[in-house]
Amino acid sequence: MDAEFRRGARLAVDWGKARVGIAACDRDGLLAYPVETxxxxxxxxxxxxxxxxxxxxMEVLLGWPVNLAGWEGPAAQQMAVVADRLSDRLALPLRVVDERLSTASAARKLAASGKSSxxxxxxxxxxxxxxxxxxxxxxxxxxGHPAGRPWPQEG
Incomplete structure (x- = not known):
């Protein structure tokens, strides 16, 4: 491992057309938990x-839409506008991270926990x-490296 885990709370943002899901974690990254829709x-x-x-x-992680083949399409272009607005608004580092299958995974976990549709x-x-x-x-x-990439993009 090149570096150790960076201690500090983080917020994650799952931006959707109708709703935005927010999650947080403790300083040691042991527990990620839902915050608000x-x-x-x-x-x-x-x-x-x-x-x-x-x-x-210490930073905000924004889900970045990538298709199953790993390509960025129109949804990523729309999310770039959101990332720019969020970056301008926050006085915190923003990283965009691959959100492939996050909603499908979340739906499976909720269904397995017995939540109705x-x-x-x-x-x-x-x-x-x-x-x-x-x-x-x-x-x-x-x-030992942060996930995703910093926003705004370098270069």
């Missing part, structure tokens, strides 16, 4: 900034954010 709209960035002030993360709809975005965060934490612990 925020409706997508004019107040979304403000609410995320408020959550950053409350949770004091009606109940899953209200928390699926938070669960997807938890999945994104767990994957990022695991990657950093395994490799």
């Amino acid at each position: 925020v409706p997508t709209g004019p107040g979304t960035l403000k609410r995320i900034a408020e959550l950053c002030a409350e949770y004091e993360p 009606r109940n899953r709809r209200s928390i699926i975005d938070q669960a997807a954010a938890v999945d994104i965060l767990e994957q990022a934490l695991e990657y950093e612990k395994r490799t």
Whole structure:
């Protein structure tokens, strides 16, 4: 391992067309947990900034849409606009991380826990954010490098 795990809380954001799921973790990266689902709209960035002030993360991880073949398509272009707006709004490092299958994984976990499909709809975005965060934490612990890439992109 080239570097040790960076201690510090993190927030993960799963940005969707209708809702944004937010998850957080403790300073040691042992527990990722759901925080809130925020409706997508004019107040979304403000609410995320408020959550950053409350949770004091060292960085924010934004789910980045990549298709199953690993290509970035129109969804990534739309997310770049969101990432720019979020980066401009927050006084924190922002990293974009692969969110492939995070919603599908979250849906499977919720179904396995016995949540009805009606109940899953209200928390699926938070669960997807938890999945994104767990994957990022695991990657950093395994490799010693932060997951994803910094935003804005360098170069």
